[in-house]
Amino acid sequence: MLSPKDIDNLAELARLDIPADEKETLRKEVDAILGYVSEVQKLSGGEVKKVAGEVRNVMREDVNPHLSGAYTEELLAEAPRRQDNFVKVKKIL
Amino acid sequence: MKIDLSKLSITTAHEHLTRGDFSARELAEGYLSVIEKKNPEINAYLEVFDDVLDQAHEADKRIADKKEVGLLTGIPLAVKDNILIKGYRCGAASKILEGYHAPYDSTVIQKLKAQGAVFLGRTNMDEFAMGSSTENSAYGPTKNPHDTSRVPGGSSGGSAAAVAMDGALAALGSDTGGSIRQPAAFCGLVGFKPTYGAVSRHGLMAMGSSLDQIGPLTKTVGDAEIIFNAIRGKDPNDSTSRDFPDSSKKPLRVGVLTHFLHESQARSIDKQVFDNLGEAAKIVGDFGETVDIKLSDNPPLGYSLATYYIIMPAEVSSNLARFDGMKFGALEEGGNLMEDYFKTRGRLFGKEVRRRIILGTYVLSSGYYDAYYNKANVVRSLIQKTFENIWEKVDVLMTPTTPTPAFKIGEKTNDPMQMYLADIFTVTANIAGVPAISIPSGFAEVDGKKLPLGIQFMAPHGREDILFEIGKKFEKISS
Incomplete structure (x- = not known):
């Protein structure tokens, strides 16, 4: 059973501001869903054997970089706040 | 010639266009006028x-x-609102991406x-593709x-409704647990989810x-094949994508999945859906x-939905961490940086x-990780192994697509578990x-209303060819 404190803790971890009047409903809903998905624990079966699939080691060679600044303007244009060529955020320290 | 949109498929439209029976511009105008008339009520398109008409002119x-x-x-x-088209608004039907414009084209x-395809607009969806009814759109x-008192399914509900109302000839959607196939079934269309890795994301x-x-999402199996062939293939920008070798065709042995649910879940399966599976098996x-x-x-296989609702939210919590009000989209200001995150x-x-x-x-947090996320991965590998065994007996596995026909708007919005059960037949293919x-x-x-039903076929990895072959035969007899 999830407690109201659990919900507060999870919201904190997920950086979510959950309105006070929604917390109890959310607690009950998440509890019900966890009750259902706990079903997986009934199925026996041990560790997952790590099998390498066909897709592996797909890193590309670090060659042919694009021109510095080629996408800067387009990407920065989408940031809510910017200053010159930086994304602007509030003071961190 | 006068264009009858309801009778057109990609194949026939292509013939008309190349013969000069009508132009791409006239075809686009036909769709735009339907959208103008029907979209205010249906709300298939967000934009x-x-x-x-300029795009159509280029095609002409x-x-x-x-x-x-x-x-x-x-x-x-x-095009579903979570697929980027350079320069256009794109928002996954979420307020958090209000004002966002795609800075590049997705590979598809x-x-x-x-x-030279013509893009009519971006379609409504459940926010970030999370839902089975399109009611979770902002x-x-x-x-x-x-x-119109019922949902079109989801999360690609706007794409399905757009095609079903003759407001597009076909549409793109995305499918994480059934989000293409379920709305296709609810709206009387063909919906196709390729093998994981077949199409670049x-x-x-x-x-x-x-x-x-x-x-x-298309009107015919042939149309689905045409679009799949256009968008498939390995892409250096998606490391999970790959090419699949062409396989030789085999005689068709079709497995019909029966006795398919735990008794507790069986109650939510509509009798007409059961009967329809029997009729489809006869065809x-x-x-x-x-x-x-x-x-x-x-x-x-009976644990697919439970497995899905552990693995998917785990990946969601990680993938959606990038929406923080800093890099793109909208920002809700707080008193300090931390409050900016929480409020946004x-x-x-x-x-x-x-x-x-x-x-x-929760399922990823220390103390619960083993009981949920790790266990779900074990079950996932058991499901994959189960499929390998099934493919030794049959070439295709057949189930209903959905447990019920389209439900009423508002019917399941207060009960997330009920909504999740709408995906019970479709999630298995994504898990495997x-x-x-x-x-x-x-x-x-x-x-007193006739509501469409869909039948689902699943095939081994990379064997889309089997699905198209059996789909075309099925379509020919059933229609």
Whole structure:
């Protein structure tokens, strides 16, 4: 059973501001869903054997970089706040 | 000639366009006028692009010059709001992406542009593709064109409704647990989820990265194949994508999944859906051998939905961490940096998105990780192994696409567990990574209205060819 404190803790971890009047409903809903998905624990079966699939080691060679600044303007244009060529955020320290 | 949109498929439209019976511009105008008339009520499109006729004009030039004309040249398509088209608004139907414009083309859009397809607009969806009814959109629900008191399914509900109302010839959707196939079934269309890795997700907003695939919603199986062939293939920008070798065709042995649910869940399966599976099996029996595949002999399959609702939220909680009000989209200002995060994510994500993030955070948190996330991965590998055994007996596995026909708007919004059960037949293919297609299989009569039903076929990895072959045969007999 999830407690109201659990919900507060999870919201904190997920950086979510959950309105006070929604917390109890959310607690009950998440509890019900966890009750259902706990079903997986009934199925026996041990560790997952790590099998390498066909897709592996797909890193590309670090060659042919694009021109510095080629996408800067387009990407920065989408940031809510910017200053010159930086994304602007509030003071961190 | 006068264009009858209801009778057109990509194949026939292509013939008309190249014969000069009508132009791409006239075709696009036909769709725009339907959208203008029907979209205010149906709400399939969040935005109709303002340059549709210019795009059509470009396609007409290609056709006139007989240069680079493909099957999709001049074909008007609708695109789900989580697939990037450079320069256009794109928002996954979420307030958190209010004002966002795509800075690049997704790979699927690049490929369709290369063919000269025409993009009509971006379609409504459940926010970040989380839902089975399109009611989780921040921009209001989409209505089912077959009965406007009902949902079109989801999360690609706008794409399905757009095609079903003759507001597009075909559409792109994304499918994480059934989001193409379920709305296709509810709206009487073909919905196709390719093998995991067959189509690049570069430029698709990620939801569950080990599950997501892009695919088409179309009026015929042939049309789905045309779009799939246009968008498939390995892409250096999606490291999970790869090419699959062409396989030789085999005789068709079709497994019909029976006794398929735990008794507690069986109550939520509509009797008309059961009956429809029986009728569909008879149709298949006309051209193939049907084999009873019992769920009781393959127990891991019964755990697909539970497994899905652990793995998917876990991936959601991680993928959606990038929406923080700093890099793109909207920002809700707080007193300091931490409050910026909390307010932006808390106020601008909708309820279902927040619910899944909380759920994912829980199953990944220390102390619960082994019991949930790790265990779900064990079950996932058991499900994959179960499929390998099934493929030794049959070439295709057949199930209903959905447990019920389209439900009423508002019917399940207060009960997330009930909503999740709408995906019970579709999630299995995503968990196993196999390709699956939903094909119209008749109608259920509810309250005097005829509501479409769909039948689902699943095939081994990379064997889309089997699905198209059986789909075309099924379509021919059933229609």
